Every structure is written in C-alpha cells, then in structure tokens.
Amino acid sequence: MNAVHEPEELLTIGEMSRRTGVAPSALRYYEQLGLVGSVRTVGNQRRYPRHMLRRVSLISVAKRLGMPLRDVKEAFGDVPMESTPSHDDWQRASRRWKRRLEERRRAIERLENELTGCIGCGCLSLKACALLNPDDALAETGAGPRRLQDLPGADEL
Ligand code: FES
DSSP: OOOOOOGGGEEOHHHHHHHHTOOHHHHHHHHHTTSSOOEEOTTOOEEEETTHHHHHHHHHHHHHTTOOHHHHHHHHTTOOSSSOOOHHHHHHHHHHHHHHHHHHHHHHHHHHHHHHHHHHHOOOOTTTOTTTSGGGGGGGGOSSOHHHHHSTTGGGO
8 A cells, every 4th residue: 555644544553453353463364365455654564544444344244244255355346445435435345245245145045945955854965965066066076986085095095
C-alpha cells in the first residue's frame, strides 16, 4: 500500500489485535493473503489504516461462519485498500458476500440431505454413495480401489 495516511489514522499491529481480538500472527497471515493491507514506518514496522478494522472484523465473522478465506477475498473484491472504502464499495461487497453465503447454505443443505440418507443407508458404496464419491469423481482417476491406492504405504500392501 502506497497511500499517504495521517499518523493518527494508523494502528500498530498490537492495537489492531486488541481492537479486533485477532492475533498478530493471523493479521500477518491475512496480509500475506492480500485480505488486509498495511503501510510501513521508516523503521519498517507495520501500521494499519483505521479502515482495516472493518475488514479484519468481517474476516472474523466469516471464520465463525466457516467461510473459506478465498471466499472472503472474493467477497471483498474491488473494495479499495489504499483509501477508505465508500458506502458504495461496501454495498457491492455486501452483495457478493450474500451470494457466497447463499451458495454455502445451499451446499450445506445438499450435504445434509446426502448425509441423512447415508446414515440411514450405511452401504458406503463407492459407486452409489454421493457422499463418499460425489459425481463418481474417483472413476476419472482410473480403475481399481482408488481410495486404497491413495493411502500412504498402499504400494507396500
Ligand atoms: S452410505 Fe449408502 S448411499 Fe451413502
């Protein structure tokens, strides 16, 4: 990030951690992933623009909802990191966020239905069981007992 910020707008990693409840190591990791951004002091210390508080808080919420960080990144989309995002920036992010959550909800519902059926069935058939072998994906990897062949040490059997 190259934007110019007033010093009072900037938070140290410790301040950011205290304000959001997110560990400094996690903040550094989020930065590595491009989910948040910081500027550096002359002494090469991180400083977070105040508007990053919102991003970090939203990441925490997403984690509680079980949302993968790549989905969070996608939901943030074009929300700027260099400057304070506008209301419209967050509105667009909100719509993307909602779409991702709806997709997740539908996927969980599908999984729930399949799991309920499988608990009642118990056949564990690699051919028929959608939970063990969704869309018969293992068939594409070749013939034979694919799962057993993938186990560590399976070639010694
Ligand atoms: S356990 Fe029988 S279909 Fe999944």
